[in-house]
Amino acid sequence: MLMKARDDGGKPGTPPEAAPQPSGPGPSKIEREGQRPTQPVYQIQNRGMGASASSSAVDPMVGQSKLLPPEKMKHSIKLVDDQMNWCDSAMEYLRDQTDMLVVGVLGLQGSGKSTIMSLLSANTTEEDQRSYVFRAQTQEIKERGGNQSTGIDFFITQERVIFLDTQPMLSPSILDHLINNDRTLLFISLQIAAFLFTVCHVVIVVQDWFSDLNLYRFLQTAEMVKPSTPSASHDSTGSSGNEDGAEYYPHIVFVQNKARRDDFCPRTLKDMHMVVDKLMAHSHLKYKGTLSMLDCNIFPGSGTYPLFSLLPGYRGHPSFSTMVSKLRSQILAMPRCQLSHTILTEKNWFHYAARIWDGVKKSSALSEYSRLLC
Structure with a gap:
């Protein structure tokens, strides 16, 4: 704090500019x-x-503009287009900050991937599905056995959570289209899965019936052709891996969609966990220890005490909106592990993901795998 010495010669209450000033060039x-x-x-x-x-x-306007929140997205945009080319339109929504969570999704055709991702990101169960940020399968597409999503769709929330919706795995409609048009993309589903296993903190696997062995074989194959985590001394995705030998693997969450009442029985849930443990026993994907319906206690005693059926509105499980809210809170609380050898900002993640996608498309392991099958 700067103080001015009191002028003893001035009158009390006299403003500084009214005080007599010394004349002449003297000090x-x-x-x-x-x-x-x-x-x-x-x-x-x-x-x-x-x-x-x-x-x-x-x-003051300059200072206020720096404090404004980032632009809010109203609908998803393409990260990878129909021709499997990388898109740069998502860059304008990203910032130079490191506190982010990347959530991807995999699932069969019509299992409800886009609907679940919309409910986890920006929409509620009361809204019309036509206004969801990720477009769900329309009735017309369902009737002709087609798929709604193609490539990879991108959406980021105000909480800095990046959601990646993907085209269906093992889709007969996509396979038919590729056979008749571009055979070089026959294994694009494997490339997308391997890409998500490298750039996501959490990968949600949606299934509408339990359990499809082909789905687990697909996940194991995608894990096998997953690119190695780039080391600090190698900038390209073709490096032999981290110098310390530590490979990055995401958390994987299995979501049973379109569940029946019997699926909420504690005994059935334990059986599901046992089956998943056996099928994923040799996998490096983090599929247990972080998120489980058995640990959240949202339907205690369901299927055990018949007196619960006498309660008004009881259906053997909580409401759909309650389940979605609980799943969303648990997904957002998942650990945000370091994806690469350095801490990535949102914009750094975008460039990192672009390099990974280019490396996946040129992967020698995937090329050798497709050659052996064909």
Whole structure:
């Protein structure tokens, strides 16, 4: 805080500008006494910067613009288009901050991937599905056995959670289209799964019936052709892996959609967990220990105590909106492990993901795998 010495010669209450000033070129009183002349702090900081710099430094609109929240997305955009080319349109929604969570989804055709991702990201169960951020399968597409999603769709929330919706795995409609048009993309579903296993913190696997062995074989194959985590000394995705030998693997969450009442029985849930443990016993994917319906206690005693059926509105399980809300809170609380050898900002993640996608498309392991099958 800068203080001005009291002028004993001035009258009390006299403003500083009204005080008599010394005439002539002689030194002022402050200079004669050896004191340092004072001036407002903002003038000292802006000295020599010009009038324009001074005005912009104190412009309140400039400060407010830096505090504005990022632009809110209203619908998803393409990260990978129909021709499996990388898109740059998502870059304008990303920021230079590291506190982010990346959630991807895999599932069979018509299992409800886009609906679940919309409910986890920006929509509620009361809204019309036509307004969801990820477009769900229309009735017309269902009747002709087609697929709604193609490539990879991108959406980021205000909480800085990136959601990636993908085209269905093992889809007969996509397979038929690729056979008749572009055979080089026959294994695109494997490429997408291997890509998600490298750039996502959490990968949700949606299934509408339990359990499809082909789905687990597909996940194991995608894990096998997954690109190695780039090391600190290699910038390209073709490196041999991390120097310390540590490979990155995401958390994988199995979601049973379109469940029946019997699926909520504690005994059935334990059987499901046992089956998943046996099928994923040799996998490095983190599929247990972080999120489980048995640990959230949202339907205690269901299927055990028949007195619960006498309660009004009881259906053997909580409502759909309650289940979605619980799943969303648990997904957002998942650990945000480091994806690469360095801490990535949102924009760094975008460039990192672009390199990974290019490396997946040129993967020698996937090429050898497709050659052996064909």
